[in-house]
Amino acid sequence: METETKLEVYDAELVSSEDAKNFFLVLKVPNNPQKILLSDTDQADLDKVFYSLIKELLAKPFKFLYKKNENTEFVGMNQACEKYVEILDNDLQGILDEGKTELITPESDLNSKTSN
Amino acid sequence: MNFIDLHCHTIATKQDEPATRNVSSKSLFLTKITGAHVSVCAITNHNFFNSDQYEEFSSNDQSVLVLPGVELDVVQINGDRGHVIVIGNNQGAGYEDFKSFINRTGTNKKENANSFSIGVDSFITEIKKLDCLVVVHYGGKSPAISDETLEKLEKECSSPIFVEPSSLISAFIYMNNGMQSLVGSDVKDWSSYPGKDLPELKMPLESYDSLKLLLQKDTNIIEKRRDTKRHERPFDVINNEYMINESIPIYKDCNVIMGGKSSGKTIFLKAIKEYLCREGLSSSLVDYFSENVKDEYKKLLEYSPSDDEIKEYIGLEDCGTSDIATIRNFVLPSFGNSFSKIKDFYESTSKSKLSKQLGFVSCITSFSEDVDKYNKQRKTFQNDFKAITTFNDTGVLSKYLCKKDFNEATDLLDKAKLDIIEKNKLIFLEFHSCELANKCIQSFKTIYTQLKATSALPVTTGLKGLYDSNQRVIMAATQIGKILKKADKVTEIEAGELDGKGKVSICHRIGQTINSKSNLTAVKTRFVGTARDISADISKIQDHGFSVDLKSLIASLATLFKDNNVSSLKDFLGYQSYFVRENKTSFEPSKGEQSVLVLSKALQCNSPNVEFYLLDEPEMSVGHNYVSKVIVPRIKELCSLGKTVIVCTHDANIGVGTLPFQVIYREERNDGSYHTFLGNPFSDELTDCKTKEKKAWKEVAVEILEGGRSALNLREVTYGDRD
Numbered sequence: 001m002e003t004e005t006k007l008e009v010y011d012a013e014l015v016s017s018e019d020a021k022n023f024f025l026v027l028k029v030p031n032n033p034q035k036i037l038l039s040d041t042d043q044a045d046l047d048k049v050f051y052s053l054i055k056e057l058l059a060k061p062f063k064f065l066y067k068k069n070e071n072t073e074f075v076g077m078n079q080a081c082e083k084y085v086e087i088l089d090n091d092l093q094g095i096l097d098e099g100k101t102e103l104i105t106p107e108s109d110l111n112s113k114t115s116n
Numbered sequence: 117m118n119f120i121d122l123h124c125h126t127i128a129t130k131q132d133e134p135a136t137r138n139v140s141s142k143s144l145f146l147t148k149i150t151g152a153h154v155s156v157c158a159i160t161n162h163n164f165f166n167s168d169q170y171e172e173f174s175s176n177d178q179s180v181l182v183l184p185g186v187e188l189d190v191v192q193i194n195g196d197r198g199h200v201i202v203i204g205n206n207q208g209a210g211y212e213d214f215k216s217f218i219n220r221t222g223t224n225k226k227e228n229a230n231s232f233s234i235g236v237d238s239f240i241t242e243i244k245k246l247d248c249l250v251v252v253h254y255g256g257k258s259p260a261i262s263d264e265t266l267e268k269l270e271k272e273c274s275s276p277i278f279v280e281p282s283s284l285i286s287a288f289i290y291m292n293n294g295m296q297s298l299v300g301s302d303v304k305d306w307s308s309y310p311g312k313d314l315p316e317l318k319m320p321l322e323s324y325d326s327l328k329l330l331l332q333k334d335t336n337i338i339e340k341r342r343d344t345k346r347h348e349r350p351f352d353v354i355n356n357e358y359m360i361n362e363s364i365p366i367y368k369d370c371n372v373i374m375g376g377k378s379s380g381k382t383i384f385l386k387a388i389k390e391y392l393c394r395e396g397l398s399s400s401l402v403d404y405f406s407e408n409v410k411d412e413y414k415k416l417l418e419y420s421p422s423d424d425e426i427k428e429y430i431g432l433e434d435c436g437t438s439d440i441a442t443i444r445n446f447v448l449p450s451f452g453n454s455f456s457k458i459k460d461f462y463e464s465t466s467k468s469k470l471s472k473q474l475g476f477v478s479c480i481t482s483f484s485e486d487v488d489k490y491n492k493q494r495k496t497f498q499n500d501f502k503a504i505t506t507f508n509d510t511g512v513l514s515k516y517l518c519k520k521d522f523n524e525a526t527d528l529l530d531k532a533k534l535d536i537i538e539k540n541k542l543i544f545l546e547f548h549s550c551e552l553a554n555k556c557i558q559s560f561k562t563i564y565t566q567l568k569a570t571s572a573l574p575v576t577t578g579l580k581g582l583y584d585s586n587q588r589v590i591m592a593a594t595q596i597g598k599i600l601k602k603a604d605k606v607t608e609i610e611a612g613e614l615d616g617k618g619k620v621s622i623c624h625r626i627g628q629t630i631n632s633k634s635n636l637t638a639v640k641t642r643f644v645g646t647a648r649d650i651s652a653d654i655s656k657i658q659d660h661g662f663s664v665d666l667k668s669l670i671a672s673l674a675t676l677f678k679d680n681n682v683s684s685l686k687d688f689l690g691y692q693s694y695f696v697r698e699n700k701t702s703f704e705p706s707k708g709e710q711s712v713l714v715l716s717k718a719l720q721c722n723s724p725n726v727e728f729y730l731l732d733e734p735e736m737s738v739g740h741n742y743v744s745k746v747i748v749p750r751i752k753e754l755c756s757l758g759k760t761v762i763v764c765t766h767d768a769n770i771g772v773g774t775l776p777f778q779v780i781y782r783e784e785r786n787d788g789s790y791h792t793f794l795g796n797p798f799s800d801e802l803t804d805c806k807t808k809e810k811k812a813w814k815e816v817a818v819e820i821l822e823g824g825r826s827a828l829n830l831r832e833v834t835y836g837d838r839d
Contacts, residue, residue: 047451084458
């Protein structure tokens with residue numbers, strides 16, 4: 001019988017810069033929160049965020065829950081962020097489904113044999 | 117192999133004899149005898165023959181021939197006592213005569229045994245009446261019979277007297293240890309029977325009569341026994357240079373070729389090999405020619421791992437080709453900006469609503485564009501217009517009409533032409549209006565469709581794709597690292613036994629050229645980078661795992677592979693072949709050891725397909741110890757398995773010790789002629805194949821193998837075996 005992995009649930013929130021020109025999606029991973037700049041052009045740091053999420057996920061399975069921004073002007077952004085977090089959760093689940101056993105072979109296994 | 121023991125004690129009859137000589141039961145006796153593979157034995161207690169015990173022990177269903185006998189104290193000419201063994205006939209009147217002899221001498225009573233003795237003259241008188249074999253203690257076997265007494269016995273007894281191993285050879289019996297085991301075990305303690313090497317019996321003996329006939333070199337019985345091992349067809353051996361053109365009977369046993377230098381022995385052996393090859397038996401033979409040792413030794417060390425061995429060592433069907441390709445071709449996937457796409461999707465959904473409100477989406481009915489009808493109508497108008505103009509130009513009306521009527525008719529024709537032009541304009545407008553409208557609708561539809569397509573929702577943020585590609589490349593690097601750290605694989609193949617080194621083996625080693633300190637030959641092109649380069653990159657990849665540095669780390673490893681043209685894990689492999697001692701340390705064999713190793717390969721071949729073992733001077737360079745400890749026992753073992761050994765030799769241990777069924781003696785004479793003699797030690801006769809000239813095998817063997825009688829005697833004196 002396959003046992004279902006219990007997932008931690010972390011919040012995801014939309015925040016804006018003071019001038020309201022930039023928006024960020026904040027992924028509240030405990031001790032290691034990540035911030036995605038929701039810009040059309042600047043996604044340079046997205047790989048860092050993703051690598052960080054993968055590491056955290058492999059250490060402890062989790063998913064996100066999007067909490068709507070109460071600002072009425074952000075209706076469209078809220079809608080898009082909610083969808084983005086939903087797709088992100090799918091990706092996280094996909095990684096978990098592949099199973100941790102397929103992940104990197106521990107270094108200790110590699111050292112079990114030595115050459116003559 | 118079977119053995120013969122013609123000196124067995126079953127009862128301790130003298131005071132100084134140990135009680136352990138007593139055999140308590142028939143079953144114990146037979147268990148001990150058969151356990152030692154003895155198929156012929158004689159019970160020869162001191163001065164006592166117990167007929168009851170003998171008859172009980174000799175009637176057995178285990179194919180052990182037990183002969184009656186007694187070991188007597190004979191008072192010699194010089195007054196000293198010597199031991200003489202008398203072995204009697206085990207059947208019919210012969211056995212009854214033996215029992216009478218026992219009764220007459222009083223050796224039927226155990227109580228007489230301790231003090232019994234018989235003078236040599238009385239002994240001879242008794243023996244003359246008896247059908248028996250007489251074996252005397254002689255030389256090193258104490259108490260021995262003197263030469264003087266032996267001479268008297270040989271002169272006056274009618275029975276055969278045996279004192280030397282060579283005499284017993286004629287009965288297909290081979291003596292291993294000289295005088296000590298001349299006739300048998302002389303067993304003192306049955307718990308350790310036989311306690312010493314017994315003479316080997318090369319052919320089964322079913323009765324006393326057959327033993328006696330063989331000892332007396334009866335030609336018929338010798339040939340009858342040899343025939344059981346003879347190959348069906350003689351071997352046609354041909355070499356014109358050495359005047360060899362013979363049909364030689366060869367036996368499924370040991371066949372020895374001997375002769376002086378330049379007599380063509382090796383050529384003869386090669387001619388036998390050629391015959392076997394002509395007969396299609398090349399795969400049934402192994403050979404050893406001392407002249408080929410150098411080349412054969414090189415072949416022994418030849419080793420190159422097969423594809424299957426390489427795959428087995430690496431442990432991957434594709435030898436890591438796909439893993440290397442994954443590293444070399446790694447490209448970080450572009451995961452784009454999925455958030456923008458989501459935003460676009462929702463914005464395009466709004467646009468979609470707007471376009472529906474505009475209504476053009478529902479305007480899907482095309483205006484009629486009947487090109488054919490349009491063209492037909494235009495053609496008709498053009499023809500009509502042309503016809504009216506042409507008619508007007510003919511001037512027909514002016515011929516028949518008055519001016520007023522003519523003008524009126526002309527106006528009417530012009531009116532008709534104008535009418536045609538108007539109608540033409542109408543159909544032109546109608547047709548091209550429809551065409552324009554349709555194109556507009558189509559354009560709007562296209563724009564709408566495109567708008568809709570760009571607004572599809574993404575299915576991934578790109579996170580999973582990033583994970584998958586990174587995971588693949590990390591796994592590939594890990595796999596490569598794991599295999600590069602694999603220990604060398606060494607396969608040991610037994611290669612023989614060497615003095616001072618014990619059992620030695622050839623090692624076939626396959627391993628990583630980058631890890632190995634010793635000089636491996638590369639399977640492909642040697643990888644010129646270092647293990648450190650690769651290991652460092654792989655360690656970093658493993659340490660960093662999922663990180664932004666992965667791309668540059670993989671690129672570094674990929675560059676290393678590309679620069680060294682590495683496409684498979686085979687590129688890191690090498691192999692080596694070398695010898696190891698019994699204690700597993702490697703060594704470089706000396707020339708003599710190389711001979712031993714090459715010889716061992718042929719001699720120790722156990723393939724059931726191999727029937728013929730052709731050995732040319734196997735004693736060359738290997739040492740006498742190896743000859744007596746390894747070569748001779750192995751030849752005897754092969755013979756006992758029914759194999760055919762043909763050996764060309766100068767060595768007495770091989771030429772005599774193997775008790776060959778066929779002896780081929782080659783002789784070169786001063787007139788330049790070559791002669792081939794055939795014979796065997798059992799008949800002690802060699803016969804020239806062409807001239808039928810006869811020679812004594814023993815004399816030839818002593819001359820060729822021992823260096824002549826005087827040399828042999830000198831050795832025996834030097835060793836103290838003869839006075």
